[in-house]
Amino acid sequence: MSNIISVVSGKGGVGKTTFSINLAATLNAFGRECIIVDADICNPNVGLRLGIPHVSLSLQNVLNGEVKPQHSIFIHPTNLRIIPSSVAIDNDNINLMRLREVLEQLDELILIDSPPGMDESVEHIIEASDSVMVVTNPEHAAVIDAVKVIKVAKDLGKNNIYVVVNRVNQDVYELTTDEIELMCETPIIAKISEDVNIRKSSFENIPIINRNPYSKASIDYNYLASRLLREEYEPPSLLFLRRLFDK
Ligand SMILES: Nc1ncnc2c1ncn2[C@@H]1O[C@H](COP(=O)(O)OP(=O)(O)O)[C@@H](O)[C@H]1O
Ligand SMILES: [Mg+2]
Numbered sequence: 001m002s003n004i005i006s007v008v009s010g011k012g013g014v015g016k017t018t019f020s021i022n023l024a025a026t027l028n029a030f031g032r033e034c035i036i037v038d039a040d041i042c043n044p045n046v047g048l049r050l051g052i053p054h055v056s057l058s059l060q061n062v063l064n065g066e067v068k069p070q071h072s073i074f075i076h077p078t079n080l081r082i083i084p085s086s087v088a089i090d091n092d093n094i095n096l097m098r099l100r101e102v103l104e105q106l107d108e109l110i111l112i113d114s115p116p117g118m119d120e121s122v123e124h125i126i127e128a129s130d131s132v133m134v135v136t137n138p139e140h141a142a143v144i145d146a147v148k149v150i151k152v153a154k155d156l157g158k159n160n161i162y163v164v165v166n167r168v169n170q171d172v173y174e175l176t177t178d179e180i181e182l183m184c185e186t187p188i189i190a191k192i193s194e195d196v197n198i199r200k201s202s203f204e205n206i207p208i209i210n211r212n213p214y215s216k217a218s219i220d221y222n223y224l225a226s227r228l229l230r231e232e233y234e235p236p237s238l239l240f241l242r243r244l245f246d247k
Pocket of ligand 2: 016017018040045114
């Protein structure tokens with residue numbers, strides 16, 4: 001059986017694609033292989049962010065029954081495995097209703113990157129998943145949309161719902177962990193720091209742990225991966241010094 005985790009948000013631009021790529025890369029680094037599925041059918045970004053804009057086989061071919069999911073996996077130079085979406089513009093008719101059925105065939109740990117909003121395609125993605133990670137930012141507009149998508153997930157009978165607060169600066173201009181948890185009525189599983197290295201690694205088409213393993217966000221991803229895998233994790237010593245050389 002596949003273990004399927006969906007990454008959703010409500011609001012766009014909060015960091016779902018960044019999170020899917022970087023969590024997958026960190027899980028790989030812990031020795032837990034997984035596959036990223038780009039289910040943002042209309043605006044697929046995973047391939048673009050990893051420098052693989054053109055693919056011959058995609059999630060669309062899998063959903064149409066033209067190819068087996070195992071044959072649509074693209075292997076990135078960093079060993080990340082991805083089922084990309086086609087960047088074709090006629091993707092409107094693709095129906096995600098069969099998503100679980102096709103991903104089940106893989107028997108893997110799967111992270112699904114999704115579009116923003118709460119439309120039918122997001123519902124199908126949530127329905128397909130065993131756990132739902134709701135990415136938000138520590139600001140009202142993002143958290144209010146997170147609350148809405150959490151309600152959708154609860155109405156669909158999902159119990160394993162977790163909030164990820166991304167782009168945390170820990171200053172007085174953002175909502176606190178307590179405030180976010182209170183609004184969402186859902187536990188926060190991780191806080192990922194605002195980190196300029198995310199932009200740098202994204203520009204270079206690689207996950208942050210490959211580029212800046214000692215950066216704040218990389219350490220946050222390590223904590224989350226270890227928590228998901230129920231493994232001990234001790235960050236490297238002298239992080240401050242290491243970061244000086246980690247440009
Ligand atoms: N922790 C972070 N620190 C700094 N920038 C980030 C962080 N997470 C995401 N970003 C930036 O936010 C922007 C939106 O991220 P993206 O993953 O595309 O969001 P979404 O998939 O939810 O639309 C990108 O430019 C990305 O580089
Ligand atoms: Mg995205």
